[in-house]
Amino acid sequence: MDVELLYWEGCPSYPEARELLDEVLAARGIDADVRVTHVASDAEAQELRFPGSPTIRIDGRDVDDRGATAPPSLTCRVYHLPDGRVSPIPSREELEAALT
Amino acid sequence: MTLSLATDAPPFDLPGVDGANHSLDDYADAPVLAVVWSCNHCPYVLAWEGRMSAIHRDYADRGFRLVAINSNDAERYPADSFEAMKQHASEQGFPFDYLYDEDQSVARAYGPERTPEVFLFDAERRLVYHGAIDDSRDERAVSEHYLRDAIDAVLEGREPATRDTPPVGCTVKWREPS
Numbered sequence: 001m002d003v004e005l006l007y008w009e010g011c012p013s014y015p016e017a018r019e020l021l022d023e024v025l026a027a028r029g030i031d032a033d034v035r036v037t038h039v040a041s042d043a044e045a046q047e048l049r050f051p052g053s054p055t056i057r058i059d060g061r062d063v064d065d066r067g068a069t070a071p072p073s074l075t076c077r078v079y080h081l082p083d084g085r086v087s088p089i090p091s092r093e094e095l096e097a098a099l100t
Numbered sequence: 101m102t103l104s105l106a107t108d109a110p111p112f113d114l115p116g117v118d119g120a121n122h123s124l125d126d127y128a129d130a131p132v133l134a135v136v137w138s139c140n141h142c143p144y145v146l147a148w149e150g151r152m153s154a155i156h157r158d159y160a161d162r163g164f165r166l167v168a169i170n171s172n173d174a175e176r177y178p179a180d181s182f183e184a185m186k187q188h189a190s191e192q193g194f195p196f197d198y199l200y201d202e203d204q205s206v207a208r209a210y211g212p213e214r215t216p217e218v219f220l221f222d223a224e225r226r227l228v229y230h231g232a233i234d235d236s237r238d239e240r241a242v243s244e245h246y247l248r249d250a251i252d253a254v255l256e257g258r259e260p261a262t263r264d265t266p267p268v269g270c271t272v273k274w275r276e277p278s
Contacts, residue, residue, distance in 0.1 A: 010271045013143075075177065076270045078143040088143035088237070 001030060001059060001099075006037045008045075008053035011076035013088040017054035024095045045072040052077030054089060056098070063090050063098035102211035102230065105263055109135070109225040110209035114169065114199035115182070117189040122167065122197050124225070130165040132254040134247065135219045136233075137212035137272060138168040138198070140188045141179035144269035147237040148216050149192060155233075156196045159251055166196040171207035172215075172273035180273070204275060217267035218247055222254050231265030 005021060007014040018034070025032055039050045051070035055062065055077065062068035067077055079087045079094070103110070113123040127133050136152060138145050156166040172180040182200045189198045201207055210219055220229035229250035234242045250260035 012268060073177070075141060076143050078141070078146060085239075086143050086146040088147070 001032045002035070002057075003030075003032045004035045004037065004057045004060075006039055006048060006050055006053070006055040006057075008039045008050070008074050008076075010074060011053040011088065013076060014054055017056065017089040020089060020092060021056060021095060024092060024099065028096070028099055030099065039074065042072075042074060045074055048072070050074075056090060056095070058098045061098070063094050102213065103209075103219060103227055105227050105230065107227050109133070109219070109221045109227065110206070112169075112199070112201070112206040112209075114201055114206060116200075117182075117186045117194075117198045122199055127165050127167065129163065131163045131223045132159075132165075132251055133221045133225070134164070134166040134251070135210065135221070136166060136168045137171065137207065137210070137215050137217045137219075139170045139172045139177075139180045139215045139270070139273075140184050141172075141177055142215050142270035144237055145215050147239075148233050148269075149194075151233055151239065152216070153192070153195055155247060155251070158248075159255075160195075162255055164251055164255070168194070168196055168198045169201050169206060170198070170215075171201040171204045171212070173204075173275045174202075175275075177273050207272060207274075212267070212272050214267040214269040214271060216269050220247065220250050220254070220260075228254055229260045229263055232267050235265075237268065 039045050050072050051067055052075045076088055079090050081087050081091045082093055111124045116122045174181040222228045233247045235244040236242045246262055246265050253260040
């Protein structure tokens with residue numbers, strides 16, 4: 001399984017996203033090396049189709065279809081939790097579904 | 101550089117989403133005033149802005165006013181344009197003034213680094229608290245109500261016990277030097 005985490009340091013959500021991702025991978029018994037990519041410029045955001053930080057892709061597919069098609073940008077990404085609240089990181093449920 | 105504690109509030113006169121300009125002097129009657137750097141696109145702002153509205157409403161009868169200012173570069177972040185601000189404020193039903201600092205001059209005077217980021221002033225418009233609204237973007241996990249506690253202190257004639265906390269949120273989107 002290919003697990004990729006892309007982030008931009010201008011957004012403080014990366015450590016929290018990494019911690020949640022590691023927790024979900026461990027809970028599922030998935031021993032995957034997480035490829036971490038720091039996106040540092042608008043050009044890199046364009047090249048990597050980076051819709052915001054953090055972006056997590058499992059086997060190349062974004063864990064959040066809704067936000068995946070946003071224009072590439074160095075920005076903090078908006079996620080929506082199952083109860084409708086806004087979050088700067090994906091929900092645990094979203095990550096678990098992407099790993100199924 | 102971020103405004104230091106006990107410093108006087110720098111003046112401003114900015115257009116609001118209500119179609120009127122609002123200056124610092126317009127809030128002269130407020131015994132305590134919160135100037136909060138904000139924007140439309142940031143998930144941290146979106147997570148906290150309901151609490152901004154609640155605080156504004158909860159303390160309104162004691163004269164407290166909250167003013168939000170968006171200084172982000174709308175050329176690079178179109179979601180933070182003045183038109184988008186008007187739409188967002190209408191959708192969210194903001195009870196507070198939401199102002200647009202297009203040339204970022206007010207942001208340069210206050211020195212915010214993040215959105216949301218609070219600058220709280222007493223009746224003499226001295227900075228008495230700076231930083232986060234509370235200690236968690238997740239409302240259910242909040243244990244320290246920094247802004248509410250600071251407002252309570254000022255209204256009771258005390259210095260806030262906590263006067264400076266690190267703001268958590270998106271970076272202010274400064275214009276690139278031309």
